[in-house]
Amino acid sequence: MDQPATSGDLKILQLTDCHLHHDPDKSLLGINTQQSLEEVVASILASGERPDAVVATGDLVHDGSESGYRRLARSLALLGAPALALPGNHDAPRVMERVLGAEGIQVCGQLEIGNWRLILLDSHQPEQEGGRLAPEELERLDALLEDDTHHVLIFVHHHPLPIGCRWLDRISLANGDALLERVRTHPQVKGILWGHVHQSWEGRLGQAQLLGTPSTCIQFAPGEDEFALALEPPAWRQIRLQADGTLSSHVHHLHSLPLGLAVDSLGY
Numbered sequence: 001m002d003q004p005a006t007s008g009d010l011k012i013l014q015l016t017d018c019h020l021h022h023d024p025d026k027s028l029l030g031i032n033t034q035q036s037l038e039e040v041v042a043s044i045l046a047s048g049e050r051p052d053a054v055v056a057t058g059d060l061v062h063d064g065s066e067s068g069y070r071r072l073a074r075s076l077a078l079l080g081a082p083a084l085a086l087p088g089n090h091d092a093p094r095v096m097e098r099v100l101g102a103e104g105i106q107v108c109g110q111l112e113i114g115n116w117r118l119i120l121l122d123s124h125q126p127e128q129e130g131g132r133l134a135p136e137e138l139e140r141l142d143a144l145l146e147d148d149t150h151h152v153l154i155f156v157h158h159h160p161l162p163i164g165c166r167w168l169d170r171i172s173l174a175n176g177d178a179l180l181e182r183v184r185t186h187p188q189v190k191g192i193l194w195g196h197v198h199q200s201w202e203g204r205l206g207q208a209q210l211l212g213t214p215s216t217c218i219q220f221a222p223g224e225d226e227f228a229l230a231l232e233p234p235a236w237r238q239i240r241l242q243a244d245g246t247l248s249s250h251v252h253h254l255h256s257l258p259l260g261l262a263v264d265s266l267g268y
């Protein structure tokens with residue numbers, strides 16, 4: 001998918017881990033995930049933000065239901081920008097591709113926009129919580145990076161390196177090193193962004209920023225060995241891309257925690 005070059009900074013939004021259900025009234029650990037996503041979208045619109053693209057980075061529908069993906073598409077459409085999505089461990093990739101594709105949302109693939117190329121990778125493994133990039137997915141990445149004159153952002157669901165939460169680091173991207181090695185050897189890659197960890201995480205590898213983004217519903221506590229929730233409101237990441245390859249980003253939260261969060265939950 002190609003977009004015409006635009007002048008000025010590009011504004012990209014990352015929304016992740018929406019965990020919608022077939023039943024729009026269903027909650028996850030006490031939070032209505034549909035309502036939480038709608039509040040995030042309303043807050044973005046109220047801020048006057050008009051993105052050039054929106055990227056949804058997995059665990060979009062907790063039960064993989066068609067109706068969940070249809071409601072996700074409706075929410076993303078309100079943002080008025082090309083939308084792209086990739087699967088997380090909770091998604092049903094075939095359903096996702098069929099339903100979102102019919103709504104004009106690209107699943108995985110890549111988007112050229114101005115001087116930048118956004119590359120979306122599929123790390124989903126059937127029946128597994130952890131992720132892995134299949135050999136053909138790495139080959140696709142290699143082909144896109146070869147002789148590329150664009151600045152590059154890579155999006156993937158699972159985190160490619162440990163973030164200091166032992167329980168989450170057991171279900172990370174199993175071959176994250178293969179991705180990080182490509183970043184080391186391709187200076188045009190300016191960032192890797194992921195979901196999955198339900199918390200903000202920021203690091204660096206050479207020229208590239210490494211960015212974990214919190215969920216549009218529940219958040220996990222940083223630095224914990226076992227599952228623990230954080231008392232953090234739903235969130236999203238706003239990314240600014242300049243023509244010279246400069247990347248800046250900021251995580252925005254709703255002002256308050258949604259009612260009902262089951263703070264003593266032992267898992268999800």
Ligand SMILES: [Fe+2]
Pocket residue numbers: 017019058059088196197198
């Ligand atoms: Fe998630």
